[in-house]
Amino acid sequence: MARMKFLCDADRCIECNACVTACKNEHEVPWGINRRRVVTINDGKPGERSISMACMHCTDAPCAAVCPVNCFYTTADAVVLHSKDLCIGCGYCFYACPFGAPQYPKVGNFGSRGKMDKCTYCAGGPEADGSKEEYAKYGANRLAEGKLPLCAEMCSTKSLLAGDGEIIAQIYKERVMKRGYGSGAWGWKTAYREAIES
Numbered sequence: 019m020a021r022m023k024f025l026c027d028a029d030r031c032i033e034c035n036a037c038v039t040a041c042k043n044e045h046e047v048p049w050g051i052n053r054r055r056v057v058t059i060n061d062g063k064p065g066e067r068s069i070s071m072a073c074m075h076c077t078d079a080p081c082a083a084v085c086p087v088n089c090f091y092t093t094a095d096a097v098v099l100h101s102k103d104l105c106i107g108c109g110y111c112f113y114a115c116p117f118g119a120p121q122y123p124k125v126g127n128f129g130s131r132g133k134m135d136k137c138t139y140c141a142g143g144p145e146a147d148g149s150k151e152e153y154a155k156y157g158a159n160r161l162a163e164g165k166l167p168l169c170a171e172m173c174s175t176k177s178l179l180a181g182d183g184e185i186i187a188q189i190y191k192e193r194v195m196k197r198g199y200g201s202g203a204w205g206w207k208t209a210y211r212e213a214i215e216s
Contacts, residue, residue: 030177045157074209081111
């Protein structure tokens with residue numbers, strides 16, 4: 019079975035936010051929550067880079083390691099999901115995540131912010147695939163339909179890649195060899211504990 023991964027090629031991202039919009043629309047994510055966001059480093063200066071960020075579905079997910087109720091689980095495709103029925107909204111996962119992926123759905127005092135929300139890699143949740151309950155809590159389950167996450171499919175420059183980790187790594191290697199340099203496969207080593215060898 020494929021090991022699903024994300025990769026954002028910072029040399030291609032143009033900060034258009036199509037990935038953010040696609041995610042919000044596909045999953046009807048409430049206002050104020052962004053499962054995916056675009057961050058720009060050195061904005062307006064030489065060396066400026068934009069990076070599309072979300073849950074990277076880490077190999078050894080720190081969010082799962084700190085969760086006191088074990089609401090995080092990893093699917094056969096290595097997608098890290100969580101159960102909103104088990105989540106108590108403590109926020110430990112938010113502080114443990116190097117990508118800032120888990121978020122509270124509401125602003126307010128502790129206990130009133132709700133249960134955590136995060137990128138699902140368009141793989142739904144623990145409810146039955148395609149059910150109304152699954153969609154209401156987690157959004158569309160594109161993986162069950164044989165599709166990739168919509169954020170990556172909507173990326174006009176193909177900066178954001180999603181799919182089998184070996185294929186993604188090969189695409190990135192070919193890009194680096196063709197252009198003669200690479201600013202790095204942002205987040206890859208942190209999330210997956212491996213480097214892309216060229």
